[in-house]
């Protein structure tokens with residue numbers, strides 16, 4: 686069976702507090718976008734993982750798909766599987782690529798081997814693999830809170846807009862990005878702010894990582910500014926960076942950015 690894990694963007698992130706488990710409480714809007722990996726798993730002689738496309742840092746046995754396999758195998762009888770991942774979602778981008786692979790792997794194993802997992806069971810496996818992972822079990826627009834793995838569905842449809850994503854030549858570590866932010870309670874929740882008209886978002890909806898990440902990576906700040914100059918209605922870094930998305934009412938001309946960045950149109 687083959688599945689196509691998609692990336693996400695975060696529209697706003699408020700980091701509201703530190704948790705006793707070392708993580709942070711956040712609020713964010715997750716929105717699925719059309720940048721995909723391809724992931725195949727077939728019953729095999731032994732558990733194997735290989736990949737093509739973008740090089741994935743780290744050892745194959747630490748890949749989140751392998752971790753997901755072991756997690757499910759603790760509770761269910763599973764045959765060995767031969768996994769192939771074609772990696773296309775930029776890594777270290779704030780697009781949740783690794784988390785998407787893990788969640789789609791859980792979905793694939795459930796279907797292929799008819800485990801009959803409930804959504805709640807799949808969410809529980811995903812939550813053990815990473816904070817972003819649970820979102821990809823359903824991969825629908827949601828307001829997320831606590832660690833970013835509890836959800837409230839929202840009605841948000843940007844399909845009439847042109848979404849553009851720019852990946853600059855920079856890499857941001859998620860844990861380092863969290864260390865750079867001083868958590869603060871918010872007066873108005875993103876759950877309400879997201880209902881404001883799109884043209885107002887730039888004045889109210891912020892990503893708390895931007896301030897400290899922009900200090901260390903001027904190139905990312907520059908990309909956001911360039912998107913507004915090109916006519917974006919709203920632009921923001923996604924997650925802890927380094928990618929930046931822009932929402933436009935028509936396809937912008939970003940050819941100057943294409944010289945030094947990877948640009949994805951109509952995501």
Ligand SMILES: C[C@](O)(CO)[C@H](O)COP(=O)(O)OP(=O)(O)OC[C@H]1O[C@@H](n2ccc(N)nc2=O)[C@H](O)[C@@H]1O
Nearest residue numbers: 707708709784815816817818832833859860863924925
């Ligand atoms: C920045 C976001 O992408 C926004 O959606 C996520 O919060 C990050 O999610 P993720 O990459 O799946 O995060 P994990 O792999 O679970 O954790 C990586 C590191 O980020 C920090 N972390 C993550 C999530 C969270 N709510 N609080 C944290 O402090 C922790 O230091 C953790 O060691």
Ligand SMILES: Nc1ncnc2c1ncn2[C@@H]1O[C@H](COP(=O)(O)OP(=O)(O)OP(=O)(O)O)[C@@H](O)[C@H]1O
Nearest residue numbers: 742743748749776777778779780781782783786924
């Ligand atoms: N299937 C995978 N694809 C990509 N990275 C993976 C995968 N499995 C494990 N990893 C590890 O996770 C790290 C980055 O993961 P990912 O691509 O999710 O980060 P990101 O784009 O910064 O997303 P986010 O911060 O939103 O979770 C890589 O450095 C790699 O070592």
